[in-house]
Amino acid sequence: MSFTLRTTTAAIRQATRVLPRRSFTTTQCAASSHGLLRLKEYYDSTLSEDLMTMTYDHARAAPSIYKYPDIQVQIDRALAAEEQETKEPIAQQQQQTVAPEAVRTRKGGKPVKPIQPPKTASTIPSLDKITLHAMVKDAIHSKHNLLSAFMAFQSITSTRPEIVYARTSVANWKLREGMPIGVKVTLRGEEMYQFMDKLVEIVLPRLKEWPGLQLTAGDGNGNIALGFPASALALFPEIEGSFDVYPKMTGFDVIFNTTAYTNTDGRLLLSGFSVPFKTKN
């Protein structure tokens, strides 16, 4: 019975020629200039080439640098196949031993640091994502205290934040597991560059008594974090105008996740984006 129904509906659709339809909304655009992104264009045109030159290390450059990689790969495979034919009986015994890089462990089962790959044109340090995070202590006794930070983050970044829930319970602070305790935003791509632009041009120059990031900044893997006091939130252009709407300003931290493998490269990248560092002069 249903089978015949389906065939008749298909026949009707064919007869009346119902076209595919797609609906769009005309919502407010993200609060920023459309089209080209200043920092992204700067990175693509100038900064990436400079960083490639400044981070170049001849001892660690990738050995295979081919202009026609697909042809070269075929040649390499043919050569490797030839070598294997001659060395086959001896090589089998040697290949059974596991290479040291395959299994890397640390005492206590701690996470192992990633190995820096050889330098190529594809391993230039760049901004991967920016994470904004605020822990609101007042949310312990009333979760409505998170609303101000939530709204503030949404205004600054034009992305919907997510709530951070407590992972463990701490009796001293009356914290229970699963309790909403913080707000977090992860920015990538266009929104990330817009936020970075605002930060670097407007917020950081207006911070009081801040000489810049330390030259030892970094988490060991090229990511750099920065903490802001509550007064810094008022410096953002979106919040500056309607200051009174937010009952409670919270401090927050900004984490720059980069594709750099070392702190030096991460710092070099950020200083290229005009983030001030505390240099001697």
Add this chain to the structure above:
Amino acid sequence: MVSPIVRRTCQQLSLQQQSHRFTAMAVRHASGPGSGGRPDNNASSGDSRLELIRRVLFESSAREPTIALEGEALEQHDTIERAWKLHLMRQREQRQQTLERQFRSIHAAMSELEKTSDRLFKGAIVKSRHVTYPKQAKIPTETPSPQGWDYSYKHSTE
């Protein structure tokens, strides 16, 4: 420049994500633990701003889609979308090829130098990697500064 139709689709996607999160948030908010969440507590504390913020964030009505494309218009839209993405892809590939060409030339130059002169090669290798980009290298702006060019600038020497 981003085409308006491209911008609209991006908004549509962001709205979908937003509406999904909006419903998720609204549900969580409604079903969360009632510790201090009673409306009496907030109203009595005098912070009606929080009530306003809560309404704005979680109780704004979802917007209905206003544009509906079908048939030829839809085809045109899809063609423009694909053309724009193709353009971006080509730009990206061009950039990547430029970088690879530059890298190859640096590598070739250093290899050549290594064979030519040992002293010069050692001089060309970077000694200290703990450098930062110069502060004077500002990111280019669309308009010049209101102060104009600073002719009396002097680079501070160590």
